[in-house]
Amino acid sequence: MPQFLNFADADFETLFAALLGAKREDSPHVDDTVAAIIADVCARGDAAVIELTEKFDRLCLTPETIAFSEAEIDAHCERVSAEDRDALELAAERIRAYHVRQMPQDERWIDPEGAELGWRWTPVSAAGLYVPGGLASYPSSVLMNAVPAKVAGVERLAVTVPTPDGVANPLVLLAARLAGVDEIYRIGGAQAIAALAYGTGSIAPVDKITGPGNAFVAAAKRRVFGKVGIDMIAGPSEILVIADKDNNPDWIALDLLSQAEHDESAQSILITDDADFGQAVAKAVEKRLETLERRAIAGASWRDFGAVITVPDLAAAAALSNRMAPEHLELCVADPEALSAAITHAGAIFLGQYTPEAIGDYVGGPNHVLPTARSARFSSGLSVLDFLKRTTLARMTPGALRAIGPAAERLAASESLQAHGLSVRARLEALNRDSG
Amino acid sequence: MPQFLNFADADFETLFAALLGAKREDSPHVDDTVAAIIADVCARGDAAVIELTEKFDRLCLTPETIAFSEAEIDAHCERVSAEDRDALELAAERIRAYHVRQMPQDERWIDPEGAELGWRWTPVSAAGLYVPGGLASYPSSVLMNAVPAKVAGVERLAVTVPTPDGVANPLVLLAARLAGVDEIYRIGGAQAIAALAYGTGSIAPVDKITGPGNAFVAAAKRRVFGKVGIDMIAGPSEILVIADKDNNPDWIALDLLSQAEHDESAQSILITDDADFGQAVAKAVEKRLETLERRAIAGASWRDFGAVITVPDLAAAAALSNRMAPEHLELCVADPEALSAAITHAGAIFLGQYTPEAIGDYVGGPNHVLPTARSARFSSGLSVLDFLKRTTLARMTPGALRAIGPAAERLAASESLQAHGLSVRARLEALNRDSG
Secondary structure, three states: EEEEEOOOOOOOOHHHHHHHHHHHHOOOOOOHHHHHHHHHHHHHHHHHHHHHHHHHOOOOOOOOOOOOHHHHHHHHHHHOOOHHHHHHHHHHHHHHHHHHHOOOOEEEEEEEOOOOEEEEEEEEOOOEOOOOOOOOOHHHHHHHHHHHHHHHHOOOOEEEOOOHHHOOOHHHHHHHHHHOOOEEEEOOOHHHHHHHHHOOOOOHHHHHHHEEOOHHHHHHHHHHHHOOEEOOOOOOEEEEEOOOOOOOOHHHHHHHEEEOOOOOOOOEEEEEHHHHHHHHHHHHHHHHHOOOOOOOHHHHHHHHEEEEEOOOOOHHHHHHHHHOOOEEEEEEEEHHHHHHOOOOOOEEEEEEEOOOHHHHHOOOOOOOOOOOOOOOOOOOOOOHHEEEEEEEEEOOHHHHHHHHHHHHHHHHHHHHHHHHHHHHHHHHHHHHHHOO | OOOEEEEEOOOHHHHHHHHHHHOOOOOOOOOOHHHHHHHHHHHHHHHHHHHHHHHHHHHHHHHHEEEEEEEHHHHHHOOHHHHHHHHHHHHHHHHHHHHHOOOOOEEEEEEEOOOEEEEEEEEEOOOEEOOOOHOOOHHHHHHHHHHHHEEEEEEEEEEOOOHHHHHOHHHHHHHHHHHHOEEEOOOOOOHHHHHHHHHOOOOOOEEEEEEEOOHHHHHHHHHHHOOEOOOOOOOOOOOEEEEEEOOHHHHHHHHHHHHHHHOOOOOEEEEEEHHHHHHHHHHHHHHHHHHHHHHHEEEEHHHHEEEEOOOOOOOHHHHHHHHHHHEEEEOOOOOHHHHHOOOOOOOOOOOOOOOOHHHHHHHOOOOOOOOOOOOOOOOOOOOOHHEEEEEEEEOOOHHHHHHHHHHHHHHHHHOOOHHHHHHHHHHHHHHHHHHO
């Protein structure tokens, strides 16, 4: 059974704080292993990558076969059914249409002093996308990472995906192709992250690495951060549903389970203003768990980290939600727009009872790579901005320099940075001579 | 003497690659110390912070005196001269005017399937700004961090600034006040970062920490990342000047020295298409070094990391610049706009001979917190976006769910995520019943 909390109870604050603070993921001691792997790939390049792939994935590669050939990709893509291909294409199109709208504008203007100011956005030149192997090898994640990169204008987009025992996921390859990925390498783990960051004989280095992965991949991303950019380090998935009694308990139960089935460390929480409805949802969860394919995983997640919280009103629900800063937030209430206005921290909001979170995982259009573990307090889901950077621009005229240069000199003096001041002074003196 | 490189020489590529790869900063082994300090502050709160401040800053605090009182801030601000205050106010106004334009727009639209999509930006609730003490205690950095935070709408902005032996910098306090900072604490080092991230009895925790600091501060920021958001970890400052022969060598020399005087690890590089001009600038640098107050620092930086590179034409200069991805880039050429168009990676560009980089440090308007160590390949300077986060929004109508739900089911099945599919299926079946 999940936890049942009631806002009205004396111990609510203690229990809720414990729920917020619950550590939901083991951090196995992988850092030393990862450091050694990265050093090995830096030192020996392809040879190290090939050796590690043989060891971990039981797959013999050569520098020539590290990358999938176009013909191999073709062959895999042809194995995908027409229905799956149609679904992937619809998803890719909708994700593209959403992310195109995120493209920021360049700006230039001249201010009252005559200074020309502005900024310009440019894409990262080369990006690497890590795709996990095995069970967590999700074609939808390929689209969610690769489409924004290509919308942003990334010229070279490389995917690494491990193929244990040589088994590739055709849908992953098709998703990469639909998204416009340029290179696909059949490697994984920390060795793939090292290869992307530092390059090898057959893999050119990239500037930014995104994509989910296990503890080894996450540790490797942390280590190469600085040498390259990385996206967030994602934790276990989580959903918060705020629902009033005018909902189908079974629908809400399925929404909670659709996070719980990801991972035993996932967290699904319901907040409702009707205690009976909360009980009905909990009952519906138990019923669905009887037949769910992933009932072992989903059941453990629900039992260990799930919760049903009863609140006196929806304002209290919004306040608790803001403290949790959930990755996914469903608002299944009569007026979801009004409740949404009270939400200050959330990765993604799903409005109304016809918007199950699973729509957002695949075909809604917004990105499904979202901040976990309360990090929506300070960060956002993946977007085109993750594959762009901004260069600021400034151009002074002699008049603008005369107007604001003396203040710069003054501040430079206050910071004891003499050359800073002199670089302005020398120009102003020349201008004064010329006009004098 | 700095290095002199010529693009035409046989060994140019080797020397240039070495210049790119030069390690310009010691990484002292501070990580264990920092981990212990953070653990201590987590465990003992104010008591630990007070003890560490006494140890490192020779200053005895109590929980009541950790924060500056309003009266103390008033008293310090009154010590600032009218000229310095005017200069700071002008800088604050210009930085504000620039950053207000960065505020991103919320968006909502309805797509052809009837799905309502969009996103919404919200500010981080509470941010902490680290300000170094001693020589590197720059009021300009206070403005560059605090103004964007307040423009973004951060409600609670806390500053920490160490005051060794109790000596405070009045300009730092005035800058904080002008920028609208809400709380100022006289603490520094890893203990300040820990206090901001985890909170103590007298300091409430924040959600995001920005600002420069020494190796201990940088290591502490890396450690608290995840618990809170952080800005970049800044390395030593750097400037690249691309200049043709129609420039005053002395001006260019001063621009190079204005980075070199920051830090012995700073790097100043000139690229020119005229070898004689390069020699003239190098000579001007030596002449200025004779009398510069910080000649020991600037001289060491110029000698150890400075370079003058001669190229056959400006296209070659742009190509080298893009490989360097400089923090600051001055384009002192006849047509800086044209050359700027060829620049793909740079933190900030200063166009034309009347825009010395020092203008950007203080009063230009763009932010002076910029990506160092080639990270302009994948990251941007500080902006209002660092204090905002985006929540994506989606709302399906029954019609939209009918249109795109089946594709979501299909993809969920392909990823073996049954509950995901069922959460869509249950709704579609009810809709079909209702309309059947």
